[in-house]
Amino acid sequence: MATYTASSADVRASVRQYVAGFAALLVLTALTVGASTQLTATGSRATVALGIAGVEAVVALTIFMKLPRARWVVLGSLLLTLVLLIATLALPVLSEGDHIVGTRYRTWDAGVAAPGAARHEESH
Amino acid sequence: MELEIPYTVEERPDTGLTNARLAIWLFLASEVMLFGSLFSAYVLLRSGSEFWPRQADYVNIPLATLNTIVLITSSVTIVMAWASLKLQQFRSYRLYMGLTVLAGLGFLILKGVEYGQKFEHHYYPATNNFLGMYFVLTGLHIAHVIGGLVVNLYLLGPGARMWKTAPAQFTGRVEAAGLYWHFVDLVWIFLFPVLYLL
Known part of the structure; x- marks a missing residue:
């Protein structure tokens, strides 16, 4: 139990990151939908949509799944x-x-x- | 005689991971290959096809956008559930895990509405290659959402009793369930543009 309370400050700091990550994902989703309605060529639509999806994946992996802190x-x-x-x-x-x-x-x-x-x- | 399983709470010295954390990451790696091979099949079918239907004619983009928001929200609530346990706030855990389950159910209901619309228009997997891939990919994703929901419901209900006897191990279980749920969200992040927006 001691280890729980010792990391409380870290957890509280992480909560702020989760909220920021959530906001970023919402903005990126809106961007994806917006871009798909503006772009007509399939190639450019695919590049933009998958590019934004890649950024969203990085946000989820780093903030929610904490991949950079994962072991080797x-x-x-x-x-x-x-x-x-x-x-x-x-x-x-x-x-x-x-x-x-x-x-x-x-x-x-x-x-x-x-x-x-x-x-x-x-x-x- | 009671046999205690090692490394359920302490980290293994060689890997620096608990059993649950190592197992869930290896499982997720295999899941990447499963969905990756299906994405590969989609690319092959689409690039090799003489004719590919206009996907927007078959899908409901507003409903899928709403589903994306629901799933992203559930990713935040499950990580907040885990953070609540770390902060020893069991009531908050119950609230956030409950919200995660509700969001998961909401996703399934919206998907059910979407499937219903397809069947009303007589759109089935055999209609064309796009719909074949659409039903396989979204169907497999739905199966994963249902699997996650079952685990989350268990951790919200009967499984939560472990908090009183082994809180660290219970927190580890919630962390593993959370990692799986984030992966389900991650798959949808790619399914959404590929199936609905291209």
Whole structure:
């Protein structure tokens, strides 16, 4: 119990950080929604939205989850996970871009409408 | 004979962590891979698709924005619940944990309304690739919210008795539950722009 009372001052200081983090997350959420309504190009919308989401993740990880104060075991495990995650994300993207010209089936080459497009039109 | 489990309160000398803290971080690392692989599937399907529907035609952005605010609020209330225990304020803990549970339930209700709207319009996972990914990703996230809610309800109700007998261990449990809940919030922070705003 003694350790609890000894860290009371730290906890009280942390509470102020939590409130600040909460306010920051609300502002960033509003920014994400605002930016998505202003930007029309998918590429720029994706860059801004995911960029802001990244900042939000940093706020949550540092303030609420206190990651910078985590031990090496935690940081090492998360770093390894991050490397594997990047590989997981990169492999399909790389394989998707790796086609021999003319080998990929494209429905519009055969003069057939994409099935998804037809269904989408039906729904409206 | 009673067997005492070591390092439930004291930190292991080699890792500097308690059992609960080490276990929850390793669990969260595996969860990153689970959601990461699904995000990867989304990128693959979208980048390789000849046609991708306009996502905004299928989703309810105001409702999802409200859900984002609800989940962010719950992240703050659960960390305040943990801080209350550290400050020996059990009544405040109950209040903040109760608010966290309410926010979690609110999230599920709003999600239920959103799913209801989809089904009314006959939008199902098989309708197109976007809706397939939408239902898989949000469905898995909902499962995680329900899991967190069950744990939080236990820590608010019967599990809270441990505060009288082993307060440090109980605080550690609330901390682990809080870390999991923040992760659930973190996943939603990425799901929201990817599924609703792009």
